Amino acid sequence: MKYALWSAALVLAASGTPVRADVVSDWAELQTIAAEAESDSTAPFDPSKISAYGRLALAMFEAANAADPAYRSYLGLKPASQSASVDAAVATAAHAVLTTTYAGQKKSLDDALILALAGIADGKRKTDGVALGKQAAKAALARGGWDEKATMSHYRPTGPAGKWAPSNVPFPPEMSAAKPWFLTRPDQFRIAEPPALTSVEWAASFNEVKKLGARESKARSPAETLKAKFWAFYELDPVLRQIASQPGRSVVRNARMYALLAMAAEDMDIVMTEGKLHHMFWRPINAIRTADSDGNDATEVDAGWVPLLNTPNQPEYPCGHCMFANVAATVLAAEGPPPSGGYAFTSERMPGIRVTVPDMETYAREVSQSRILAGVHFRMTNDISDDLGQRLAENALTSFAPPL
Incomplete structure (x- = not known):
């Protein structure tokens, strides 16, 4: 099931949507571009791409928050030097997460980072922001993802033995072994049984x-x-x-x-x-x-x-x-x-x-x-x-x- 949180940045740019540029929104949209470029319905499920959206967004938040502290850090990152550029930190963090997750799109993502950093004056603010972004990305990439120790839930076709039942697997079993961000266990919010058919x-x-x-x-x-x-x-x-x-x-x-x-x-x-x-x-x-x-x-x-x-x-x-x-x-x-x-x-x-x-x-x-x-x-x-x-x-x- 697809929920399009972010659409391609090029499409948005062409549409003339009347909103100002924002480094967070821009890199979130580049995630979708990279994901769509590497999508292949015939390829095996890649567990390394589990938590792709969460890791990216978390890295950007941690980078921005360390440069401009306003919230408690989820990852325990300490506030950085006040001279760090927020935009440089966010762009660098996003780039590091995306190139790790979508290695095949590295050239395009490298170009995006070059252009993003080109708009920031050279100096300590920029240098500190870049260093902070790399730190935030490393911390975010260490969280979420696939839990190799978890027991995966596999789809089992239902119906009496010998009778046809749908055979297409509805979910890759790896999805059931994703590491949660806020849950204590996968069935923590399991709902009650459906009403009786009678x-x-x-x-x-x-x-x-x-x-x-x-x-x-x-x-x-x-x-x-x-x-x-x-x-x-x-x-x-x-x-x-x-x-x-x-x-x-x-x-x-x-x-x-x-x-x-x-x-x-x-x-x-x-x-x-x-x-x-x-x-x-x-x-x-x-x-x-x-x-x-x-x-x-x-x-x-x-x-x-x-x-x-x-x-x-x-x-x-x-x-x-x-x-x-x-x-x-x-x-x-x-x-x-x-x-x-x-x-x-x-x-x-x-x-x-x-x-x-x-x-x-x-x-x-x-x-x-x-x-x-x-x-x-x-x-x-x-x-x-x-x-x-x-x-x-x-x-x-x-x-x-x-x-x-």
């Missing part, structure tokens, strides 16, 4: 998605159809830029925002993977096509039912989109009031279109509802997943870098 709650969720999420649904409005498609592949980077560009914000405050969101989101991935593989709950297309097997008289089978959007190759419970939206909403709402005019989102599948919401609560609610409209999740799952995302974010907010 329950009234199950029937209500079943019939809602069957009605609203069908490909040719007459109950879903044209606007709702577009919302389902938009929020399936939305991008958060314009919103992060909006927030980072608000008057009075410092580089270190922006770096903390990126780090907190990235690290909380990576913990969310661990919780989501563990939960889905533990519960192995069926998707709407499975449930609706075989409703005659659920033992509930209030559900009716439709053997030809198909959802509006393709069903992800993952168990249904909990909802990853719902969790991430609520993690992001909770973290970003803590950054202060919305920008004038609200938050503007884009979607990689609908270029040129922006959806503006007045607040983070609305954003999270829209994303959650969109998964029902898409025909891929149940209301009962979304409700508990919304709450789970909020709790994960609150856990991160209370654990990470309080103000000095």
Whole structure:
């Protein structure tokens, strides 16, 4: 599952997005460029790229915070000389993390660092900033990543012996062995079992998605159809830029925002993977096509039912989109009031279109509802997943870098 936290910097530059440049946002976007350049769906999963976003964002935060102390260090870095350049420290830290993670993109990343440092006057401030950035990157790279000692959770196809079941592995097993940032263990936030298939709650969720999420649904409005498609592949980077560009914000405050969101989101991935593989709950297309097997008289089978959007190759419970939206909403709402005019989102599948919401609560609610409209999740799952995302974010907010 992809959540586009940051889009390509070149695309943003060409779009004329009316926000000021920010060293943190710029290098966060270069991470996406490097990741996409090295993406290969046929290559084996590379555990070295686990925690890529979190390590980058944490390194930038630690570098900025050591140069301009405002928060408690997560990694225990001590404040540096007051002469250190914040921008030099952040750029150098980001470059060191990215070249370690995406070695094949070293030439392009080297060029980016040369240009970033060229805008900073030579002297002690620059030299101290570069040294600080390297120190922060080294410390960040030593955290997160893959725990070789952890027991990985492997996908096991379900169904009676001798009968076909989906064979595509939904998650690389290495994801279940990622080192958490704020969790004490992968199942720390495991949710309760789904409602019984004979329950009234199950029937209500079943019939809602069957009605609203069908490909040719007459109950879903044209606007709702577009919302389902938009929020399936939305991008958060314009919103992060909006927030980072608000008057009075410092580089270190922006770096903390990126780090907190990235690290909380990576913990969310661990919780989501563990939960889905533990519960192995069926998707709407499975449930609706075989409703005659659920033992509930209030559900009716439709053997030809198909959802509006393709069903992800993952168990249904909990909802990853719902969790991430609520993690992001909770973290970003803590950054202060919305920008004038609200938050503007884009979607990689609908270029040129922006959806503006007045607040983070609305954003999270829209994303959650969109998964029902898409025909891929149940209301009962979304409700508990919304709450789970909020709790994960609150856990991160209370654990990470309080103000000095």
